[in-house]
Amino acid sequence: MGSRKRFCCGLKICMVVPVENRNYGSFKYQESTAYVSYRGDVVAEAPIEADTIPARGKHNISTTVTMFEDKLLSDDNFKREFLQGLILNFTSATTLHGKVILFKLIKAKASSSSTCDISIFVQEQQAESICKSKVSL
Structure with a gap:
């Protein structure tokens, strides 16, 4: 599966x-891409390299987010909200496809989807996010 480049x-x-990962199985996932949208338009992408999240463990996923500022700056709503110091609302979405490995014996295909609502408070220079995740076997 080749990666799409922009x-x-x-x-x-x-x-x-x-x-x-609070589960008893590790999750080995394929490379993927996370997308950030503003008012329904994709304004950023972040590649996610294939890796494994250990069972009942913690894992750091490192990536570089590429913001498409030309899309943001051409959006009149974004310019108005930013210049007036309003709240900027973004949504991020990603799906990881891979397999769950339980006790190094049982393997099953799985996918994990995550969607986050991200609010950036311009005047306060703060951000808040609320995320929902779903695992499908």
């Missing part, structure tokens, strides 16, 4: 996303 200039933000 060629454009963009602001790059390095980030580490801590993940905690």
Whole structure:
């Protein structure tokens, strides 16, 4: 499965996303991409490299988010909300496909989807996110 590349200039933000797996099985996932949207338009992408999250363990996922500032700056709503110091609302979404490995014996295909509502409070220079995750076997 080849990765899709987007060629454009963009602001790059390095980030580490801590993940905690409370399950008794590890999760080995394939490479994927996380998307960030503003008012339904994708304004950022973050590649996620294939890896394994250990059973009942913690894991850091490192990535670089590429913001497509041309899309944001061409959106009149974004400019108005930013300049007026209002709340900027974004949504991030990602799905990881892979397999769950239980006791190194049982293997089953699985996917994990996560959606986050991200609010950036411009005047306060703070952010808040509420995320929902779903695992499908």
